[in-house]
Amino acid sequence: MAKVLFLPSNREIEIRGEPSLLELALKNKINLEHSCGGSGSCGTCHVFVTSKAGPLAERSDVEAAMALDRGFSTEERLACQLDPVDQMIVRVPDYTD
Numbered sequence: 001m002a003k004v005l006f007l008p009s010n011r012e013i014e015i016r017g018e019p020s021l022l023e024l025a026l027k028n029k030i031n032l033e034h035s036c037g038g039s040g041s042c043g044t045c046h047v048f049v050t051s052k053a054g055p056l057a058e059r060s061d062v063e064a065a066m067a068l069d070r071g072f073s074t075e076e077r078l079a080c081q082l083d084p085v086d087q088m089i090v091r092v093p094d095y096t097d
């Protein structure tokens, strides 16, 4: 079964068809800010993501524009714009967890 590890809570959560990391987190009571409701316009859902399974998916157009504007690092992603994939490790910044 496919799972995502959330840090710093160290909770491993099974993916059950959730369309985004944000939905996976919220459904499992992991506190993640999401001021715009997942449209990709606020940036409050940003997390740091790595994967043991290989490269992450490309950024969506809206995420790519924000990443450029705000100088996101390679690992800094919008949880509302990224599909959860097996073996992802997601570090939630201190101020949202």
Ligand code: FES
Residues within 6 Å of the ligand: 033, 034, 035, 036, 037, 038, 039, 040, 041, 042, 043, 044, 045, 046, 078, 079, 080, 081
């Ligand atoms: S919830 Fe606003 S950018 Fe993700």
